[in-house]
Amino acid sequence: MTIPPRFASADSALHHVFIRDLELLAQIGIHGHERTKRQPIRINLDLAVQDTAPLDDRLERVVDYEAISLSIQALVAKGHINLAETLAESIAAACLEDKRVRRVRVRVEKLHAVPGAESAGVEIERRSAQA
Numbered sequence: 001m002t003i004p005p006r007f008a009s010a011d012s013a014l015h016h017v018f019i020r021d022l023e024l025l026a027q028i029g030i031h032g033h034e035r036t037k038r039q040p041i042r043i044n045l046d047l048a049v050q051d052t053a054p055l056d057d058r059l060e061r062v063v064d065y066e067a068i069s070l071s072i073q074a075l076v077a078k079g080h081i082n083l084a085e086t087l088a089e090s091i092a093a094a095c096l097e098d099k100r101v102r103r104v105r106v107r108v109e110k111l112h113a114v115p116g117a118e119s120a121g122v123e124i125e126r127r128s129a130q131a
Contacts, residue, residue, distance in 0.1 A: 006048070007103065013051040014102060017063050020044055024073060027080040028087065028110065035080060040111040041087075042119060043072060047095055048103035050130075063098055071095075084108040084122045092126040103127045 008016035022045075025038035047063060055061045071094050081087050088106045095104045109121035 007046050007105070008048070014048045015051055017047040017049050017065055017068075018045060019065055019069060019072075022069060022072065023111075024076050026076045026087070028082075028084065029113075030082050039113070041076075041084075041121075042107075042109040042111055043091070044107040044109075045072075045091065045095070046105040047101050050100045050102055052100065063100055068095060084110060085124070088122050088124045089126075092124060096126060096128050099128070099130070101128060102130060 006012065006014065007018075008014055022043040024041055024043070026041045027038050028034065028041060029039070045068065047068075049063045052061055072091055075087065075090050075094065085108075088108045091106045091108070092104045095101050095106075103125065104127075105123065105125045107121060107123040109119035111119050114120045
């Protein structure tokens with residue numbers, strides 16, 4: 001039995017940074033109608049971040065979820081993306097640029113893309129070389 005990875009762990013000196021239900025409008029999809037208009041997407045993000053001490057209550061000593069959110073918004077604003085998988089990989093790579101991030105899980109959902117379903121999409125997990 002495989003034990004799922006932990007995003008927060010006292011034993012591994014990790015803390016969990018996350019963003020829940022970030023909703024944006026994106027040009028995403030392979031169909032013609034998806035190329036001409038933006039559609040709603042939802043992004044969820046989990047980061048396993050190496051603890052750094054001391055924090056001294058200073059923003060530059062932590063992984064800033066607001067900065068990550070702005071980075072995601074910039075990726076979406078770049079233009080049309082064919083696949084939710086491509087967007088998820090781009091988000092994961094951007095998060096792993098911070099050397100404190102050990103593992104990232106990204107879920108990209110296209111809202112109401114499939115009749116009768118609230119959402120459809122993809123979830124990926126990637127790890128840094130240090131993990």
